[in-house]
Amino acid sequence: MKYMLLLRYTPGVGPDEGTPEYDAEMAQWGQLTGELTESGALVACHGLDTEDTATTVRAPKGEVILTDGPFAETKESFFSYYILDVADLDAAIGWAKKMPCTAYGSVEVRPLSKYSQDA
Amino acid sequence: MIEAEDAAAARQALELAYREEWTPLLATLAGQVGGDLALAEDAVAEAFAAAAAEWPERGVPARPGGWLTTVARRRAIDQLRRDQTRTANQAALDHLEQMLRDDPDPSAGRDDGQDTSGVADDRLRLIFTCCHPALAMEARVALTLRAVGGLEVTEVARAFLTSETTMYQRLVRAKRKVKAAGIPYRVPSDDELPERLAGVLHVLYLVFNEGHVASTGDALVRADLCEEAIRLLRMVVELLPGQAEPLGLLALLLLTDARRAARTDEAGHAVALQDQVRARWDEGAIAEGTELLARALALGRPGPFQVQAAIAALHAEAPAWEMTDWPQIAALYGELERLEPSPVVTINRAAALAQADGPHVGLAVLATLEGDERLARYQPLHAARAELLARAGDAAAAAAAYRLAIDLSDNAVERAALEHRSRRLLDDRRPG
Numbered sequence: 001m002k003y004m005l006l007l008r009y010t011p012g013v014g015p016d017e018g019t020p021e022y023d024a025e026m027a028q029w030g031q032l033t034g035e036l037t038e039s040g041a042l043v044a045c046h047g048l049d050t051e052d053t054a055t056t057v058r059a060p061k062g063e064v065i066l067t068d069g070p071f072a073e074t075k076e077s078f079f080s081y082y083i084l085d086v087a088d089l090d091a092a093i094g095w096a097k098k099m100p101c102t103a104y105g106s107v108e109v110r111p112l113s114k115y116s117q118d119a
Numbered sequence: 120m121i122e123a124e125d126a127a128a129a130r131q132a133l134e135l136a137y138r139e140e141w142t143p144l145l146a147t148l149a150g151q152v153g154g155d156l157a158l159a160e161d162a163v164a165e166a167f168a169a170a171a172a173e174w175p176e177r178g179v180p181a182r183p184g185g186w187l188t189t190v191a192r193r194r195a196i197d198q199l200r201r202d203q204t205r206t207a208n209q210a211a212l213d214h215l216e217q218m219l220r221d222d223p224d225p226s227a228g229r230d231d232g233q234d235t236s237g238v239a240d241d242r243l244r245l246i247f248t249c250c251h252p253a254l255a256m257e258a259r260v261a262l263t264l265r266a267v268g269g270l271e272v273t274e275v276a277r278a279f280l281t282s283e284t285t286m287y288q289r290l291v292r293a294k295r296k297v298k299a300a301g302i303p304y305r306v307p308s309d310d311e312l313p314e315r316l317a318g319v320l321h322v323l324y325l326v327f328n329e330g331h332v333a334s335t336g337d338a339l340v341r342a343d344l345c346e347e348a349i350r351l352l353r354m355v356v357e358l359l360p361g362q363a364e365p366l367g368l369l370a371l372l373l374l375t376d377a378r379r380a381a382r383t384d385e386a387g388h389a390v391a392l393q394d395q396v397r398a399r400w401d402e403g404a405i406a407e408g409t410e411l412l413a414r415a416l417a418l419g420r421p422g423p424f425q426v427q428a429a430i431a432a433l434h435a436e437a438p439a440w441e442m443t444d445w446p447q448i449a450a451l452y453g454e455l456e457r458l459e460p461s462p463v464v465t466i467n468r469a470a471a472l473a474q475a476d477g478p479h480v481g482l483a484v485l486a487t488l489e490g491d492e493r494l495a496r497y498q499p500l501h502a503a504r505a506e507l508l509a510r511a512g513d514a515a516a517a518a519a520a521y522r523l524a525i526d527l528s529d530n531a532v533e534r535a536a537l538e539h540r541s542r543r544l545l546d547d548r549r550p551g
Contacts, residue, residue, distance in 0.1 A: 001301040003301075087303070088301045088302070088303035089251075089253055089300050089301045089302050089303065090302075090303050090307075090311075092301075093253070109300075111299055111300050111301055114299070
């Protein structure tokens with residue numbers, strides 16, 4: 001089954017860039033992504049730029065309205081995602097548990113819709 | 120006359136089949152349709168409905184379980200055929216159709232295509248799926264009672280004082296999540312088992328507590344919940360005999376349930392442990408609970424439920440409140456605090472220490488909690504303080520603590536009991 005893991009954290013928490021903790025976390029991410037690739041579970045993964053670079057597009061009455069910023073202002077930042085193809089929810093949760101951001105943020109595990117499962 | 124007897128026999132056979140066959144039927148069929156609980160539950164419920172319609176007319180089949188299995192499989196196949204949108208259905212459909220061909224006559228031959236070890240495994244898979252931590256706790260409880268326990272949706276709703284519609288929606292949503300989110304229909308692997316088993320036990324403990332503690336609603340239904348929790352736990356113990364904590368929890372529930380008759384007086388008021396007429400305790404349940412606890416402890420894998428059962432056993436074996444082994448109970452609460460720290464446990468340890476060594480010792484332990492702001496409005500803390508202050512002779516402080524505890528209580532029976540204790544304290548102070 002395919003799952004999207006949505007990774008969020010509150011900017012300001014977690015290790016700061018340039019600290020040994022930050023480097024250690026980056027090494028953890030690298031290793032995790034390596035394990036995921038090797039296991040064959042990894043479909044895609046990317047990090048996202050921050051919300052202040054986002055543009056939201058809406059066309060409620062056919063007329064396009066662009067908004068500077070994300071679809072909703074939240075304290076948490078959606079900073080990265082993984083798409084995994086694994087046996088079941090337990091396997092997806094197993095990978096999510098290994099993500100360093102669970103210590104100070106969250107990982108939302110969402111199955112792809114049934115129409116996207118086989119796509 | 121004969122027709123009436125037939126109808127009665129059919130009804131009896133149906134009740135027996137429902138009690139004995141619901142769980143294994145649903146558990147096995149759910150496995151055969153790839154863990155789709157909603158589909159399996161509908162099919163099994165339809166099979167029982169068909170039995171209710173047919174058995175009184177045509178007689179009870181020689182193998183009721185086999186008859187129900189076949190009908191449930193046919194209903195599942197019908198459902199899978201109707202819903203061709205699911206590509207994953209084909210494998211389940213082929214599997215079920217093959218089994219129907221292999222076992223065409225439901226009323227003859229073997230009762231079931233499965234060997235018993237398979238059925239046992241299926242029931243465990245069902246239990247672990249219903250208690251999966253990705254489901255909300257209230258969904259786990261509802262799903263366990265409905266799917267594993269076979270309670271009707273109305274019964275589950277009544278037990279939890281919600282409307283049938285709310286409960287129905289809760290169950291539909293839970294079953295949808297099981298399927299859509301890919302919650303696996305399996306027994307957890309050995310390394311996950313302790314944590315997941317603790318989750319299952321927690322659900323059954325909540326079911327029991329709902330029946331044991333609640334003060335509102337239909338009293339009979341509540342006792343049924345206690346019995347249901349015990350019945351389901353017996354199943355878990357039977358399926359996982361080498362695990363200590365299920366035995367510990369079963370012991371705890373039996374030892375607690377043994378006091379049921381003594382917990383309320385004729386007027387229906389709650390009676391505190393210290394005031395209970397111990398002759399009304401159920402000796403059989405106490406004997407069984409004590410024996411189960413010994414079996415659990417012999418496995419050498421201690422856990423919080425075993426500790427709580429040991430405390431309940433000490434209460435059970437004391438001929439009178441005054442003769443309770445308080446130092447031992449205080450030590451066990453200390454052990455429980457280490458395993459599972461919580462304010463309730465600390466309060467209980469303080470109460471036991473007060474019995475063993477005097478109210479001031481207990482109050483000193485409670486004082487460690489009083490600095491915690493989160494507990495400022497925690498009713499049990501103030502009730503316990505009131506009790507110990509009264510015993511220490513500080514009537515004014517005790518009355519204030521009782522007042523606070525009464526104000527914080529949202530449970531009518533509990534409030535009445537506190538008011539009663541508070542009045543008794545004030546009466547004791549009056550001369551004469």
